[in-house]
Amino acid sequence: MASEFEIDWQDAVPPLVLALDVGSTASRGMVFDAHGRPVGRRAKVAHGFTVAPDGTSELDPDQVVEELREIIDTLTTALDGRPVAGVALDTFASSLVAVDRQGAALTPCYTYADSRCGHHVDSLREEVSEEEIQQRTGTRVHSSYWPARLRWLAAERPEVVDAAALYLSLGDYVLRSLTGAVATGTSSAAWTGMVDRHTADWSPEVVALAGIRLDQLPPVHHLDQPLEISAERAGELARTWPELAEARWFAAVADGFAANVGLGAHDETTIGASCATSGALRVLIRDLPDELPAGLWCYRVSHDRALLGGALNDVGRALAWADAALATGAATGAATGAASQPAYDVATDALTDALRSEPQESTPLVLPFFTGERSTGWASHARAVVTGLGEGSSPVEVYRGVAEGIALAYARIESELRVAAPQSQQLVCGGRVSTDRPELLQMMADAMQAPVTPVTIKRSTLRGCALLALETLAPGVERARPPHGETLTPDPQRRRHYAHRLDRFERVYEALFRS
Incomplete structure (x- = not known):
């Protein structure tokens, strides 16, 4: 494969994937071909977290939905009738939105950087064995994960908890708003801190510890399980975006997972480092370690893989x-x-x-x-x-x-x-x-x-998001190698x-x- 990444439409090899990324500072989108090469223009809408000295870090989830609608409009117009085979989405991880029975947001999106649940972190650490939690879920007791955050929500906003039908990550909320499907990707679920790293599904014990019920969580979808969209909603999507009429939509993945894959760090031989608003070092593994080091996390990202590493809030x-x-x-x-x-x-x-x-x-x-x-x-x-x-x-x-x-x-x-x-x-x-x-x-x-x-390509996270969908859509196609610097x-x-x-x-x- 040639190493050139920026290609024109006439050079694109189908199937095409429309990839969307919601980061800390903007939502972005781009189309990729079967080799994982970006085609045509990028689209971007900037945003910022609402922050305060008390640890507040929030984002309006409906604003994000509208940003992604705008991006999809832009990209489908540029497609000029070319069909898209898949729509893939990644978002910043460890987010939380509570919704009512109609799917309307009852809360803002609480981001990974919201630390207002700190007291509940302390109480949880006194109540449970943090080592046992880490070995079960691959995560520690921390303000970026859901158990402490859900306890904080119950204490501070009990009326929300009374009305909440579902608790979703930001990507889950976006996809429910766009497609009507209720689902979460394995990696998005794992970043809540409530997935059993051995079963790749919700941990009943940790969910109970967080104070909610299993039926208040979306079903987990692995990478090879596209969303199930009703015929009525599929028709609406086809009328709005004809280029997506035959597209399969995939459950949201965590941006850290997508970033590693986009950088070419897709197996045990390569550590991927992200240096953006936040940062991380990660390695994608197939064999789960029996015991995790205390300082690291291990997120189950699909039925056959896990992501081992550590993260920095502030780069x-x-x-x-x-x-x-x-x-x-x-x-x-x-x-x-x-x-x-x-x-x-x-x-x-x-x-x-x-x-x-x-x-x-x-x-x-x-x-x-x-x-x-x-x-x-x-x-x-x-x-x-x-x-x-x-x-x-x-x-x-x-x-x-x-x-x-x-x-x-x-x-x-x-x-x-x-x-x-x-x-x-x-x-x-x-x-x-x-x-x-x-x-x-x-x-x-x-x-x-x-x-x-x-790795010198731009938007490696977007590329990784597309590559994960292409594992299902074009499994036998060789991927282009991302260009490297010195x-x-x-x-x-x-x-x-x-x-x-x-x-x-x-x-x-x-x-x-x-x-």
Whole structure:
């Protein structure tokens, strides 16, 4: 296969997939051919989370539905009558929307970054064995997962719980609104923290612990199980979008799963790193580990696969804060708070030089937990910390400290992941931050003491979403290989600096956040 990705309609090989992605900062869409190559134009509608100092992080789910309708309108118009064989959707994971019997939203979409259920995290950890929960579901007790969030909802909004017929992830809500089908993808379900990683279905014990019933959850659909859409709704869809008349719609998948596949990290040999608003290191496995490391999660993503890794709430979000708060001159927009990130498109020479320079012990140490910590310590109440800040510390030095802190956070995950997935031979990386701030990738390589290879295509998550649908629609077709940039290798002279910084990072963390 040729490595060119941007192709014209005359070069597209059917079947075509219309892929949709709902991220932290925008909804996006694009059409892909059977080889996994993007065809024609992209479509995008920007949005932002509603955030507040109390840990609020919300998004209007009906706004997202309208965004995706607009995107589908744009893409089907560009298709000019060409038929689409499948519609695939991924969204940011660990979201929650409560709906009534008619399917109307009773709540906003609570995002993965909403930490208002922190007290319920603490009480759950006292009530149950967190180790047992992790070994059962692959997830820890944390504010980003549903058990604590549902308990918080029952305590704060009992009228919603009384009226709720179903609890859905954002992708489930979108697809119910568009197609009428009630279903959830295996990976979307797993990111709730309530799926048994061995059975790939809801865990009755954990669902009961969350305070809801099994019949308030949508049925789980694996990757090879398209949605069942009524004849009436299928007719409505065909009249609205004739190009989708014969399309099979697939249950929503979690964006982390799609991102790994889109980067080419589709088996045990390759670790996929995402560097976007949030971040992660993940490896796709077929053999479930008997025991999970305490710092990692293991999401069951289909009947035959699981995703092992760890996540960071704040990568682009942390850099956007640094742009705005430190007035480095890097920001192109008003990055006031987490709702308007990332905004670091144009860097000053001084900032770029500072990020490329040799590391210095005088650089402030930053623990970049602006919206709480997931892997590896799971301190949802954690917030960002800056130490070693002196009168002579310049804004660009603090910015470098933020970037180093992100690299160290990745290194914490990588050290556990290499033990749990020793088959991994390479690490590939994608996401907007890896493009806008390539200096961060060198820091990551130095902090992890491992090579990092950037994948240079845009919207790798969208591509992965399409590839997962193509497993069913075109199983025998060879996929195009995504283009790579130059591999960044670790500098052995910097090993001591980052080892020392990581030790300091852990000591500060232990003193402030370890319960």
